[in-house]
Amino acid sequence: MSDQRTAPVPAHETPYYAVVFTSVRTEEDDDGYRRTAERLSELVKGIPGFLGEDSARTPGGLAISVAYFRDLAGIEAWRRDARHREAKRYGREHWYERYSIHIARVEQSHTFDRS
Amino acid sequence: MSDQRTAPVPAHETPYYAVVFTSVRTEEDDDGYRRTAERLSELVKGIPGFLGEDSARTPGGLAISVAYFRDLAGIEAWRRDARHREAKRYGREHWYERYSIHIARVEQSHTFDRS
Numbered sequence: 196m197s198d199q200r201t202a203p204v205p206a207h208e209t210p211y212y213a214v215v216f217t218s219v220r221t222e223e224d225d226d227g228y229r230r231t232a233e234r235l236s237e238l239v240k241g242i243p244g245f246l247g248e249d250s251a252r253t254p255g256g257l258a259i260s261v262a263y264f265r266d267l268a269g270i271e272a273w274r275r276d277a278r279h280r281e282a283k284r285y286g287r288e289h290w291y292e293r294y295s296i297h298i299a300r301v302e303q304s305h306t307f308d309r310s
Numbered sequence: 311m312s313d314q315r316t317a318p319v320p321a322h323e324t325p326y327y328a329v330v331f332t333s334v335r336t337e338e339d340d341d342g343y344r345r346t347a348e349r350l351s352e353l354v355k356g357i358p359g360f361l362g363e364d365s366a367r368t369p370g371g372l373a374i375s376v377a378y379f380r381d382l383a384g385i386e387a388w389r390r391d392a393r394h395r396e397a398k399r400y401g402r403e404h405w406y407e408r409y410s411i412h413i414a415r416v417e418q419s420h421t422f423d424r425s
Contacts, residue, residue, distance in 0.1 A: 203332035203372060203410040213330060213414050215376055217318035217364045221424075249332045249410075251366040251374040257318060259366040259374040261330055263412075287422060295318040295421045297378075299328050299414030306410045307402060309336075 204247035204263055206304035211246060212270055213301050214262045218294035228290050231282050238278060244269030263301070270298060319362035319378055321419035326361060327385055328416050329377045333409035343405050346397050353393060359384035378416070385413060 220228070239245055244265035252258035264270050273279060335343070354360055359380030367373035379385050388394060 201334050201371070202408055203334065206410055206412070213328070213412055215328060215330065217366075217376065219316050219318065249372055249374060251332075251368045251372045253366045254369065256316070257364055257366045259364060259376060261332065261374060261376075261412075287424075291422060291424065293317055293421070293423045295320055296419060297321070297328055297376075297416045298418040299416040301412045301414040303413040304411060306408070307406060308408045309402075309406065 203306075204249050204261070205306040207246055207263065207265075207301075209302055209304060211301050212264045212267060213297075213299050214264070214270060215297040215299065216260045216262075216294060217297075218258050219256075219292045220258065221290055221292055223289050228286075231285070235279060235282055238276065239273055242269050242273045242276075245273075318364050318421075319376070320421040322361055322378065322380075322416075324416055324419060326416050327379045327382060328412075328414050329379070329385060330412040330414065331375045331377075331409060332412075333373050334371075334407045335373065336405055336407055338404050343401075346400075350394060350397055353391065354388055357384050357388045357391075360388075 236248065239248065239262060242264070246263035246265060248260060248262040250258070250260040262273075264273075351363065354363065354377060357379070361378035361380060363375060363377040365373070365375040377388075379388075
């Protein structure tokens with residue numbers, strides 16, 4: 196989770212990949228969810244080609260996380276990570292009412308900074 | 311903005327396109343921002359090939375909106391829309407500290423629903 200940051204992941208040289216994860220939570224066990232989310236956010240930084248992650252959550256509404264990777268090999272490595280797999284399995288059982296995952300090849304990007 | 315909905319945009323038949331817009335707001339004129347955002351959310355529904363939009367905003371933090379389109383022609387039509395262009399111009403002057411836009415071709419997707 197990157198709620199504390201105040202700068203979105205910037206545009207990178209294309210092509211690169213985005214994993215969009217959009218979810219609606221159950222009421223269950225918010226503390227456990229937060230701890231696991233924070234741990235996964237640290238672990239993903241060790242994946243080769245990881246470029247950054249943005250997260251936002253509307254209180255009582257949708258959560259969206261977008262993780263960026265240089266290539267599909269990084270996404271596959273993260274998908275195969277045993278700690279990530281276990282968290283996803285647990286999440287489907289306990290934390291998520293619904294979610295969608297969209298894996299996409301970024302073809303154009305742009306960053307605006309007022310300063 | 312789709313904060314009120316409780317279901318994320320589902321997986322569609324690939325390929326399709328995602329426009330990820332991640333932003334940090336200024337302090338300025340939240341009412342004007344909300345009105346414009348609501349108006350744009352209605353307008354984009356009229357774009358051919360528009361598939362849906364998910365939005366989330368962490369209070370005091372990042373906002374993420376992801377709009378999905380069947381093809382690049384829809385994204386281009388939305389980009390050329392005069393009301394959209396005017397809102398973006400005004401937004402750069404008044405509402406946004408920073409933003410990133412990533413336009414991406416969705417190659418894999420999946421939806422989970424507990425029910």
